[in-house]
Amino acid sequence: MASISDIHPRTMLIRKLESMAPLSPQERQAIKDLPVRMHAVNARQDIVRDGDQPQHCCLILSGWACRYKLLHEGKRQILSFHIAGDIPDLGTLHIPTMDHGLASVTKATVGFIPHENLRALTEAFPRIGALFWRATLIDAGVFRAWIVGMGRRSAFERIAHLFCEMYLKLQMVGLAGDHRCPMPVTQADLADALGLTSVHVNRVLQTMRGRALITLRSSTLVIAAWDELIRVSEFDPAYLQIDHGLEPHADVA
Amino acid sequence: MASISDIHPRTMLIRKLESMAPLSPQERQAIKDLPVRMHAVNARQDIVRDGDQPQHCCLILSGWACRYKLLHEGKRQILSFHIAGDIPDLGTLHIPTMDHGLASVTKATVGFIPHENLRALTEAFPRIGALFWRATLIDAGVFRAWIVGMGRRSAFERIAHLFCEMYLKLQMVGLAGDHRCPMPVTQADLADALGLTSVHVNRVLQTMRGRALITLRSSTLVIAAWDELIRVSEFDPAYLQIDHGLEPHADVA
DNA sequence: CGCGTCCTTGATTTCGATCAAAATATGTGG
DNA sequence: CCACATATTTTGATCGAAATCAAGGACGCG
Numbered sequence: 001m002a003s004i005s006d007i008h009p010r011t012m013l014i015r016k017l018e019s020m021a022p023l024s025p026q027e028r029q030a031i032k033d034l035p036v037r038m039h040a041v042n043a044r045q046d047i048v049r050d051g052d053q054p055q056h057c058c059l060i061l062s063g064w065a066c067r068y069k070l071l072h073e074g075k076r077q078i079l080s081f082h083i084a085g086d087i088p089d090l091g092t093l094h095i096p097t098m099d100h101g102l103a104s105v106t107k108a109t110v111g112f113i114p115h116e117n118l119r120a121l122t123e124a125f126p127r128i129g130a131l132f133w134r135a136t137l138i139d140a141g142v143f144r145a146w147i148v149g150m151g152r153r154s155a156f157e158r159i160a161h162l163f164c165e166m167y168l169k170l171q172m173v174g175l176a177g178d179h180r181c182p183m184p185v186t187q188a189d190l191a192d193a194l195g196l197t198s199v200h201v202n203r204v205l206q207t208m209r210g211r212a213l214i215t216l217r218s219s220t221l222v223i224a225a226w227d228e229l230i231r232v233s234e235f236d237p238a239y240l241q242i243d244h245g246l247e248p249h250a251d252v253a
Numbered sequence: 254m255a256s257i258s259d260i261h262p263r264t265m266l267i268r269k270l271e272s273m274a275p276l277s278p279q280e281r282q283a284i285k286d287l288p289v290r291m292h293a294v295n296a297r298q299d300i301v302r303d304g305d306q307p308q309h310c311c312l313i314l315s316g317w318a319c320r321y322k323l324l325h326e327g328k329r330q331i332l333s334f335h336i337a338g339d340i341p342d343l344g345t346l347h348i349p350t351m352d353h354g355l356a357s358v359t360k361a362t363v364g365f366i367p368h369e370n371l372r373a374l375t376e377a378f379p380r381i382g383a384l385f386w387r388a389t390l391i392d393a394g395v396f397r398a399w400i401v402g403m404g405r406r407s408a409f410e411r412i413a414h415l416f417c418e419m420y421l422k423l424q425m426v427g428l429a430g431d432h433r434c435p436m437p438v439t440q441a442d443l444a445d446a447l448g449l450t451s452v453h454v455n456r457v458l459q460t461m462r463g464r465a466l467i468t469l470r471s472s473t474l475v476i477a478a479w480d481e482l483i484r485v486s487e488f489d490p491a492y493l494q495i496d497h498g499l500e501p502h503a504d505v506a
Numbered sequence: 507c508g509c510g511t512c513c514t515t516g517a518t519t520t521c522g523a524t525c526a527a528a529a530t531a532t533g534t535g536g
Numbered sequence: 537c538c539a540c541a542t543a544t545t546t547t548g549a550t551c552g553a554a555a556t557c558a559a560g561g562a563c564g565c566g
Binding site: 071072075076079094100123133134140141143146152192195236241 | 406
């Protein structure tokens with residue numbers, strides 16, 4: 001039974017950054033010294049609102065979150081999904097006003113870290129600053145992948161592509177494996193993420209199940225035919241910058 | 254008659270950065286000292302290819318460029334348009350392998366700046382590093398705006414939105430004004446940028462002309478009904494981070 | 507002035523949207 | 537643990553925006 005106190009927020013951050021590049025003991029310590037204000041949020045709650053000028057960044061510790069934008073007549077576009085280890089609003093360090101909202105998808109735990117401490121951290125340890133920058137660049141790569149999907153892929157291909165993407169993202173932080181991962185989103189959420197309607201998402205999912213490509217029940221996705229999903233969606237994981245075979249380089253002060 | 258030698262590459266960069274934040278004399282000087290290798294490219298030529306690992310960044314000095322991704326059966330998705338002052342591949346400083354291509358749209362002049370010099374610059378002047386980071390964050394905001402458009406806007410609204418976006422981007426660097434700007438793209442380019450077909454773009458443009466919203470002839474866009482275009486496309490310029498309160502571009506010699 | 511690129515037009519098709527309602531989960535308080 | 541309320545998924549019928557296919561026509565440009 002996980003409770004807030006079981007989550008070690010700074011460890012989560014260290015693990016995430018070390019999946020990109022090794023950290024020195026001093027860097028690790030500086031991260032451990034960051035003040036993090038823990039916060040539990042219910043499903044479907046705003047964490048940061050469109051137009052806000054937050055003075056802290058939000059580290060996701062458990063659950064899923066999403067960025068979104070609301071349009072006229074209740075239309076919504078989800079811009080990205082975020083999982084443990086992500087800091088979706090890192091950009092507020094340099095762009096003060098949010099041009100979109102950040103909300104929980106599921107019940108979630110988030111840690112708020114004041115801008116001033118993050119700034120002090122990146123000033124004291126420019127390599128950490130570079131990793132933060134790199135994280136936002138990877139996010140941008142995901143945005144580009146979504147643009148490609150929305151512009152040039154069918155509904156079927158888009159859904160398949162998103163499943164591959166989320167599976168790998170979850171796998172990176174140890175939350176997926178064996179072609180099985182959490183997928184705690186409604187079909188309406190998927191629709192809002194992929195530029196479709198929930199009715200159509202439903203029909204495509206049935207096709208996928210019918211072809212025995214996936215199962216998706218009680219918020220768990222099982223990808224029965226990984227290669228096939230990769231193939232039909234032309235999924236190339238390069239943009240996720242998964243750093244396999246990361247041997248710890250001892251040097252680089 | 255502008256020739257390569259008339260373009261002052263470092264001045265372009267200084268002007269761009271100063272549109273985001275004022276620079277100190279030392280910072281300006283360091284930028285002036287950057288080595289820039291000038292290069293003229295014809296229309297529709299690759300500048301950086303998908304999969305490349307460039308050792309330099311590309312500063313656009315004149316003309317238009319675009320990022321793009323190719324898919325099966327010749328499908329293409331344009332991911333962004335870039336104009337003078339942009340460094341579309343700044344991200345290669347921290348993400349070595351390109352996950353998309355960069356090509357000229359028109360004849361263009363570009364300046365290549367070695368990574369090592371840019372890295373030295375950002376190490377010596379962290380504030381410039383922050384501005385570079387900020388520039389990539391603004392790019393990400395544009396990606397998000399495109400996602401919203403492709404997901405939830407009609408063809409008409411998408412085209413209108415893009416026109417507003419490009420007009421303001423051009424205005425920021427002094428290349429547009431009076432609701433008139435260059436728009437040197439084919440209808441097929443627009444289609445590939447917006448997830449449409451050129452046939453449909455053509456028909457929507459005719460509708461726009463018919464309603465006297467725009468004229469678009471010989472690569473020049475005139476927006477006859479700015480407010481109307483803004484309204485129908487729900488265009489909110491916030492994501493472009495246009496910093497009013499600094500006069501547009503007092504010439505920096 | 508000829509040729510390739512780009513734009514335009516028409517006819518037809520299709521993928522996904524829309525509208526409406528039923529069936530099934532999920533959750534909550536008593 | 538059940539009963540009720542709410543949210544989500546599923547199904548069916550119809551519609552519509554944009555794609556596709558196919559030809560002409562216009563224009564820059566060398």
